[in-house]
């Protein structure tokens with residue numbers, strides 16, 4: 275008799291603390307910042323980093339960061355709530371097509387529900403085919419690669435490995451570009467047009483990009499495609515990089531410094547969008563929507579608007595559904611590659 279092959283899709287985001295308290299934030303930061311993909315360095319450099327992390331950062335940062343999480347917390351972390359919504363809406367969209375027997379799950383690279391635990395659970399429930407979708411449009415060795423690492427670690431422990439596929443990136447996918455353009459256009463229709471569109475991406479250390487991480491090229495390609503789709507001239511938008519961590523140089527121009535400079539040189543109003551975040555989270559709801567607003571207004575800017583992440587918008591769910599078909603169409607029994 276033919277083996278039954280149950281199919282799962284797993285949407286994976288970075289991870290977030292279980293609770294907005296110092297103990298939970300410490301546990302989360304320890305797991306995240308101990309990953310050698312996130313903070314690189316071998317031998318002595320590694321030992322030095324672990325001493326700084328365990329001796330200083332994990333003693334000082336959790337209390338401060340827990341307060342920031344408290345300011346955005348609902349009954350759970352926004353990132354986990356939004357990921358659950360994305361799972362639910364993608365499942366609905368796939369079910370509505372009829373004839374699919376695919377089940378959608380969530381997972382996090384750090385914290386809960388952990389990716390390796392999720393894969394273990396899927397194996398126990400008889401799933402043989404899994405499509406893993408990192409929720410990062412732009413590939414980075416600091417975010418996408420750890421998902422590949424965890425899948426490889428899981429497979430290494432299996433005798434009968436699962437049939438696992440991964441989506442590498444979708445920074446230039448026409449439906450992703452369409453979803454971003456649509457969200458900017460709708461925001462402008464509702465609130466009016468500002469002097470400048472600031473397209474802010476989470477940063478990475480410059481050294482990682484110099485060594486070959488394609489992340490900045492992916493970010494610049496996304497910005498070029500979206501602004502081209504909207505017909506925006508080069509003088510009305512700028513790409514920037516946020517969330518610097520540590521003393522080293524990160525990708526430039528920095529978002530906070532750019533906003534100050536813009537306000538000081540007479541730009542009165544800005545819209546800020548963060549395409550690298552497919553779900554609103556601490557980095558958008560606190561750092562961009564609050565902290566950076568203060569930077570801009572403090573330097574004389576008048577109007578500052580944050581354009582929300584794609585979250586579970588119909589256009590984003592449509593992209594996810596299309597990614598499932600493009601990467602696992604033969605598994606769901608309906609091969610198609612709709613791009614419009």
Ligand SMILES: C=CC1=C(C)c2cc3[nH]c(cc4nc(cc5[nH]c(cc1n2)c(C)c5CCC(=O)O)C(CCC(=O)O)=C4C)c(C)c3C=C
Pocket residue numbers: 288289290291303312313335339351353410414416417476477478479489517519550551554555556557
């Ligand atoms: C060396 C440190 C870091 C690198 C490199 C990095 C890359 C990176 N991160 C994201 C997305 C997110 N990061 C988030 C939080 C966050 N990031 C870092 C550090 C690095 N990120 C820290 C220490 C934190 C925690 C908060 C803090 O202590 O400041 C989040 C938010 C999670 C949440 O719970 O809401 C996201 C999302 C990307 C896309 C990226 C590289 C491309």
Ligand SMILES: [Fe+2]
Pocket residue numbers: 476517
């Ligand atoms: Fe980060």
Ligand SMILES: [Fe+2]
Pocket residue numbers: 517556557561
């Ligand atoms: Fe941050």
